[in-house]
Amino acid sequence: MKRPDAADPALPYLDRLRQGKVKVTPNRRRVLGRFLQGDKPWTLQSLHRSLGGECDQSSVYRALTDLHAAGLLEEFRLPGERETFFSLIKHRETPRAPGGRGSGPKARTHAHHHHIVCQDCGQVSHLDICVPAGLMGKVEDASGFRITEHHLEFKG
Amino acid sequence: MKRPDAADPALPYLDRLRQGKVKVTPNRRRVLGRFLQGDKPWTLQSLHRSLGGECDQSSVYRALTDLHAAGLLEEFRLPGERETFFSLIKHRETPRAPGGRGSGPKARTHAHHHHIVCQDCGQVSHLDICVPAGLMGKVEDASGFRITEHHLEFKG
DNA sequence: GTCGTAAATGCAAGCTGGTTGCATTTAGGC
DNA sequence: GCCTAAATGCAACCAGCTTGCATTTACGAC
Numbered sequence: 001m002k003r004p005d006a007a008d009p010a011l012p013y014l015d016r017l018r019q020g021k022v023k024v025t026p027n028r029r030r031v032l033g034r035f036l037q038g039d040k041p042w043t044l045q046s047l048h049r050s051l052g053g054e055c056d057q058s059s060v061y062r063a064l065t066d067l068h069a070a071g072l073l074e075e076f077r078l079p080g081e082r083e084t085f086f087s088l089i090k091h092r093e094t095p096r097a098p099g100g101r102g103s104g105p106k107a108r109t110h111a112h113h114h115h116i117v118c119q120d121c122g123q124v125s126h127l128d129i130c131v132p133a134g135l136m137g138k139v140e141d142a143s144g145f146r147i148t149e150h151h152l153e154f155k156g
Numbered sequence: 157m158k159r160p161d162a163a164d165p166a167l168p169y170l171d172r173l174r175q176g177k178v179k180v181t182p183n184r185r186r187v188l189g190r191f192l193q194g195d196k197p198w199t200l201q202s203l204h205r206s207l208g209g210e211c212d213q214s215s216v217y218r219a220l221t222d223l224h225a226a227g228l229l230e231e232f233r234l235p236g237e238r239e240t241f242f243s244l245i246k247h248r249e250t251p252r253a254p255g256g257r258g259s260g261p262k263a264r265t266h267a268h269h270h271h272i273v274c275q276d277c278g279q280v281s282h283l284d285i286c287v288p289a290g291l292m293g294k295v296e297d298a299s300g301f302r303i304t305e306h307h308l309e310f311k312g
Numbered sequence: 313g314t315c316g317t318a319a320a321t322g323c324a325a326g327c328t329g330g331t332t333g334c335a336t337t338t339a340g341g342c
Numbered sequence: 343g344c345c346t347a348a349a350t351g352c353a354a355c356c357a358g359c360t361t362g363c364a365t366t367t368a369c370g371a372c
Contacts, residue, residue: 023368025320044359056322061359063320077233079240079307082330082358116299129295131308132288139285143272145312151235152287152308156301179339181349200330212351217330219349238329238359 009036013072013088020070027055031063035073035088041115041124043083076151078117078124085124087113114152127154165192169228169244176226183211187219191229191244197271197280199239232307234273234280241280243271270308283310 013032014024022028030051034042042050044064048057064086067073073086090113113126131150140147169188170180178184186207190198198206204216220242223229229242246269270283287306296303 023319025368027321045357057358058323058360059321065360075235077235077237079231079233081233084235084359116295116301116303118301119304125299127295127298129291129298132291135285135288135291139272139283139310140312142283142285143281143310143312145272145274145310147272147310147312148275149311150309153306154295154299154301154303155305156296156299156303179348181339183350201328213329214331214352215350221331240330 016072017067017070022066022070027059028063028066030054031060032067032072035086039088039126041076041085041087041126043085045083047086076115076153078115078153085115087115087126114154116154116156119155172228173223173226178222178226183215184219184222186210187216188223188228191242195244195282197232197241197243197282199241201239203242232271232309234271234309241271243269243282270310272310272312275311 010029010032013036014029017024017028031047034047034050044057044061047064048055048060051060064073068075068086072089074089076085076087078085113128114130115124116127117124131152136147136150139145166185166188169192170185173180173184187203190203190206200213200217200220203220204211204213207216220229224231224242228245230245232241232243234241270285271280272283273280287308292303292306295301
């Protein structure tokens with residue numbers, strides 16, 4: 001039972017998919033659902049396991065790949081961990097004008113986050129903290145690169 | 157060919173190995189040599205390739221594993237890259253005096269660094285810049301963890 | 313609603329990047 | 343120089359994806 005005034009949190013993501021001309025299918029819905037259930041990263045295998053026999057690993061794989069390509073997920077890897085992690089990118093509320101979007105590079109409006117890994121149990125959780133702009137500037141100066149992306153993980 | 161007054165930069169590392177009761181062998185010397193040649197990270201395969209037929213991949217693998225276990229190398233992984241990277245840890249000459257923030261029960265005295273990856277060519281290089289202590293404190297507060305390790309990568 | 317087509321799915325095979333068991337060789341202490 | 347533990351090469355093995363293909367399904371055109 002869905003209360004009509006409680007917007008389904010999946011909707012904006014589904015819309016993004018449709019806008020990207022990616023069909024909304026049961027598998028993609030399932031995978032996205034897991035990401036929405038809790039603010040926690042998944043790996044191909046943990047996700048596949050968590051979905052039980054609901055779908056094949058290759059389908060989970062393709063759902064992950066597609067959601068990542070559509071800009072809904074970000075990917076990261078941790079030293080010592082063999083598997084690749086994915087986590088949901090929380091997009092800002094500002095919806096781009098549909099007419100304006102085209103083949104250009106994806107608007108970088110996501111509020112990405114970083115991760116902290118428990119030394120003992122390996123559990124990964126999110127942080128709302130990000131690299132300060134000052135540091136970013138220093139990095140650009142020191143390297144001569146224009147930074148477009150960064151990843152930061154803590155262990156403790 | 158060696159000028160006696162020019163200290164071999166490998167010596168301190170070899171000493172560290174010997175102190176750790178790790179035998180100094182041609183393969184480990186070769187691998188370490190590559191890390192000393194330039195301040196650049198290597199993967200198992202790039203290193204193996206770079207060494208030509210000089211030794212087997214499994215030997216490179218074991219050399220990497222051993223040097224990592226001995227604390228001479230640090231390991232990291234990049235999103236999108238399949239291989240695991242290793243880079244030389246430059247140890248400080250003077251052990252850190254206790255007192256400052258971040259001095260934990262275990263004295264981790266390595267001067268680690270972070271990485272920047274070229275968007276176009278995939279080349280990885282080092283940065284001497286690190287996460288500011290203030291951010292670290294905020295992370296500890298927000299997470300309730302005591303941070304023992306962190307990784308930071310930029311792309312641009 | 314029915315049809316047609318492009319896309320999604322499951323299955324199984326295949327590939328990459330490690331990782332390991334084992335017989336042989338070698339570094340380093342005596 | 344001899345001895346023994348450790349290092350090496352080789353080949354087999356394994357995990358974690360990744361892909362080809364036949365089948366099924368979503369969705370727009372009638």
